Amino acid sequence: MKRLLKLKSGENIIIKHLTKLDVDGVWYNFNEVIEEGSYLPVFFPVRSQLEKDSWYRNIKKGNEICIVGENLDLKAPYNIIGQCEVLNSDWDAAEHVGVLGIVIRDKYRDLTIGRNLIDFAIRESKILNNKEKIILSSFSTNKRALHLFKKLGFEVIGVRKKQFLMDSIYIDEVMMELWIDDYLNENKQNFTIDL
Numbered sequence: 126m127k128r129l130l131k132l133k134s135g136e137n138i139i140i141k142h143l144t145k146l147d148v149d150g151v152w153y154n155f156n157e158v159i160e161e162g163s164y165l166p167v168f169f170p171v172r173s174q175l176e177k178d179s180w181y182r183n184i185k186k187g188n189e190i191c192i193v194g195e196n197l198d199l200k201a202p203y204n205i206i207g208q209c210e211v212l213n214s215d216w217d218a219a220e221h222v223g224v225l226g227i228v229i230r231d232k233y234r235d236l237t238i239g240r241n242l243i244d245f246a247i248r249e250s251k252i253l254n255n256k257e258k259i260i261l262s263s264f265s266t267n268k269r270a271l272h273l274f275k276k277l278g279f280e281v282i283g284v285r286k287k288q289f290l291m292d293s294i295y296i297d298e299v300m301m302e303l304w305i306d307d308y309l310n311e312n313k314q315n316f317t318i319d320l
């Protein structure tokens with residue numbers, strides 16, 4: 126299944142599951158965010174094709190969800206303008222829990238793409254993987270991400286103080302969770318077009 130999101134700029138964004146062709150775009154976005162140095166607790170970009178391909182194989186092997194936004198007017202890897210993953214928990218006894226991560230390319234932020242990728246990822250996690258709960262964490266300094274997650278219904282369930290040390294500054298980690306059925310009850314409709 127795919128969705129279409131029409132931006133106010135007139136651009137059309139296809140929201141769909143990751144394919145092999147999208148891998149370079151996903152890593153381009155991830156590396157761009159790493160270089161920004163403000164949002165993820167990772168210091169070094171991933172350049173090795175082996176690592177990128179192995180990540181893709183693991184996603185597919187584990188039937189994990191990775192939803193991407195694609196601008197068909199752009200050439201690869203720039204066509205993939207953001208991604209939202211819901212990965213499996215590391216624990217056998219937490220199969221019902223999905224772990225969410227999201228990155229939107231700088232130029233495409235604040236255009237509702239994040240909200241719509243998360244919406245699709247949540248719904249697909251229940252349908253395809255029987256997930257019941259989504260968990261995530263964010264830097265306490267990431268005001269935009271926290272605003273969006275709260276708006277979608279995620280609740281703060283704890284804060285790990287000074288969990289990260291970035292450029293000699295300690296940052297708290299805010300941990301959040303969302304029950305999918307609660308989300309679906311609150312959000313009967315999505316704002317995209319089913320394709």
Ligand SMILES: CC(C)(COP(=O)(O)OP(=O)(O)OC[C@H]1O[C@@H](n2cnc3c(N)ncnc32)[C@H](O)[C@@H]1OP(=O)(O)O)[C@@H](O)C(=O)NCCC(=O)NCCS
Binds near residue numbers: 234
């Ligand atoms: C966080 C992120 C995923 C959100 O995606 P997005 O497409 O920009 O999000 P949306 O456009 O759907 O929503 C953004 C919301 O944040 C609001 N916002 C923007 N800047 C803000 C700020 N400084 N403080 C509070 N809210 C802010 C916007 O107004 C919008 O809310 P609204 O719909 O109520 O007006 C994206 O910006 C991103 O990739 N950031 C860098 C990487 C990152 O932080 N990843 C998450 C790590 S936990």
